[in-house]
Amino acid sequence: MKIDKGGIVFKLGKPLYGAESLAAGALALGARAQVYVDEAKSAFSVEIVPAGKPSPEELLALGGEFLNETLNHEYRQRVVRENAPLTQAVFAPLFAKGFPAVPADPLEELEPQVKADRAKDVEELLAQARGMK
Numbered sequence: 001m002k003i004d005k006g007g008i009v010f011k012l013g014k015p016l017y018g019a020e021s022l023a024a025g026a027l028a029l030g031a032r033a034q035v036y037v038d039e040a041k042s043a044f045s046v047e048i049v050p051a052g053k054p055s056p057e058e059l060l061a062l063g064g065e066f067l068n069e070t071l072n073h074e075y076r077q078r079v080v081r082e083n084a085p086l087t088q089a090v091f092a093p094l095f096a097k098g099f100p101a102v103p104a105d106p107l108e109e110l111e112p113q114v115k116a117d118r119a120k121d122v123e124e125l126l127a128q129a130r131g132m133k
Contacts, residue, residue, distance in 0.1 A: 001063045003056055007049040008063040014042055017074055022046065025070035033062050 001010040012022070019037075022044060026035035031051060038045040048062055080087075108115040 001060070001067075003059055004047075006053070006059075007047055008059050009045070009047050010063070012044045012046060012070070014044065017044060017070060018077075019044075020077070021070045021074040024073035025066040025068075028069035029062060029066055033066075035066065 001008055019039070022035075022037055026037075029035060029048070033048050033050040036047040036049070038047075046066075048059075048066055050059060050062055054062070105115075108118070
């Protein structure tokens with residue numbers, strides 16, 4: 001990792017890191033920096049350009065945070081893949097049984113307007129969540 005023109009530049013090998021992990025690292029930095037990635041045959045070239053004028057120590061801290069989150073994401077994904085057979089063996093019987101129906105809310109049964117208001121609120125929240133993509 002080296003400081004270059006007010007940003008940080010380094011290379012990451014493809015066998016260890018994937019594009020999804022690099023995206024997770026970039027998300028961890030948020031608005032504090034922009035992350036540019038160039039993909040070559042065997043490695044990724046990464047440039048982190050911070051917002052503002054941080055000190056060299058703060059630049060290195062941004063790079064460290066990026067690398068930490070990238071490696072953690074890659075590790076979590078590998079753990080999930082390696083444990084997939086166990087996870088499937090545990091959860092498959094549960095999903096095969098299905099889930100019991102949710103009992104009706106007595107308040108909604110007594111007052112139909114409550115059910116209509118809740119449905120409207122849920123639809124507004126879902127529309128808001130879809131807009132966050």
